[in-house]
Amino acid sequence: MTPFYCTPGVDGAHEKGGVEHEGGRFRRTHLVPPPQVATIAELNEQLARIDELEDTRHVHGRPTSIGFDFEAERELLNPLPADPYDCGLDLTPTVHRNGRITVRQSYYSVPARFIGGTVRVSLRANELLVFDGRQVVARHPRLTRRYVYHDVLDHYLEVLLVKPGAFAGAAALAQARAEGTFTSAHEAFWAAAREAHGEREGTRALIEVLLLHRQLPADAVVAGLQAVLRARSCSADLVAIEARKAQEAPEELEAAVLDKDPVQAEAFARLGVTAAERGNVISLHGRRPLPADTRPLPSLSKYDRLLKRRPTQEGTA
Template identity: 40%
Template sequence: MELFEQIRREYEHGTGTIQGVAKKLRLASQEPCVPQSYRWGQEGQVDWYEAYADIGEEREKAYVFCMRSMASGGAFHCAFPHASQQAFLEAHERAFAYFGGVFETLRYDNLTLAVKKILRGHQREETTRFMAFRSHWGFESEFCTPGEGHEKGGVEGEGGYFRRNHLVPVPQLGSWEELDAWLRECSRKDEQRIIGERTETVGAGMIREREHLRALQEGFDLAAIHYPKVNASRCVRVLTNFYSTPLPVGLEVQVQVHSAYVEIWHQGECVARHERCFQRQQKVLNLEHYLDVLTKKPGAFAGSTALEQWRAQGHWPTSFDRFWEALQQRRGKQPGTRAMIDVLLLGRQYGYPLLKEAVEKALDLSCFDVEAVRLLLATERSGKREPAEAVEVGALRAYDRPQPTTQNYDQLLASCSWNGVIQ
């Protein structure tokens, strides 16, 4: 409104005249584009764009990766909660599997996940991780001029088309895995369309192009590796967060950071796996990792952060609270808590879904004892026995025998008495 008032004060011309001048200036600033043609398998374009999805009961921001074939017009979309380098590389491998091969060249903007430093012209200093990934898969990389996103206009137009046709209104899914499956289904539906003046569908072009792509091979090791030590809280620090482990304090472990989860390894064995946290200075804890410590310190159980997180995540059913309360009433507060910890330790052997069922059965039977829960678990694991097959009694009559008699013994006693044995 302020700009309008300024124009009205400084210019005496009519509205139509001003609009005409503005139109000429706008047209003069537009650069003409040169139509491009692409060979099969020659080039794919890569980009990120943001969208929203209702995951469970929360509205989440999704970072959607898109790779588009410039020859066939086919495109692959997948979503992540965070645009990390692991997600970036993992999305490439998913896209390669979707297209059935690898393009000769992939074109990007100057995203920091791939570019460490912008040099003169189109030269770039790539990140070490991206160079290793590109060398493994054998494709060339090209980067747009800074601020000139139209140089990869194919994938940018694809992102806008996909968002308008599939992400409005906001999709509602139960998990990130369901969102990914839904995005793949939408990508498959788009294969049925015909783009512009082409004579075949996108899907038909993708089938033809598959023969010209570089063959797929064994995947690249996508995980970032760290070697932290277990601290006094039985956690290891990974980037800006802490993850619990069942290992002793001071032990050095290997941590593999993936796009969606974190694994802790020791002596060739995965000892813990957590969902990856993208916040800062957070503790991601598993109550099971502290049970052996809590058997010696039962007073720390009720207020433990790990228990609080289990409650928030839905891993602690109300039946556990009822059973715990019953144990405390029968044995006392501390002995009852220690008994509840012993019950939870059974989950390591039998699994927590079975433990939940056993605790609920014990409550129904009013059996508030650790050994009762153990017996119910063992019975459940052994399985229910099949009832014995009924046998026709008539078939056994051939084996009938008369009842025994004691008369013969009476005769023996009489004989012994006559011989003077029994007086």
């Protein structure tokens, strides 16, 4: 049997009538009125749920469902190509002074080191990728409205480290809070660091913690923040140590440490911290007050002799 698909060009234009009819039926059934969504990702999730419902539909005159028929034909289909096909549109916008590029009248942030240069962009249906050579340096959901922007806080950290006073009012920080990437653990660490070291140095300590996200998973960094906060500390170096422990240490290791340290186990029970909230991290010991020193103060009377000038033999003569 010879496989037959369709006739290309004008001669085969009439052959796609069934496809047009099915597309119209799907639109009238599921997309009228148009769905109200905030992002393309949310629209895709809604369409995926509709597709699952369509698998249970029966075409008139057929005893089996669409999903059942497709599973029977799946084994007869050719495999997908090994190399994926890039369906994006390649563009080369210039990076503005504010660290953003303009694509289709929407604005996207890129790492600050590219300010003043040009970058290669792949504009796709759902997302936008920014390349430095073959390396992806920025990834954004595609914006569908004009004059709106999407910023990534990580792109501005080098600049904010030099000017920490601009951190609190940064648009990228507001977007990170809205998207949930700047968590309550980051907020608590920032507040503790500012109280201990002042506004400027406390913000710098937080930015150093945010830079850890480039090397460690986000869950590990958050676990490190929680461990340091439980120890009533605000050191970025300790966050890095605890985050690496959270990434590498198994769960059994933490359980063993808690068994050997009943003080920590009691503290976790008192605070209501569960094992899942602790994560795979060995927590730092809390600060304990030092015992009172009852020893008498040392006497400095012996050093008073050094203050008196002793005459030499020449001076006496």
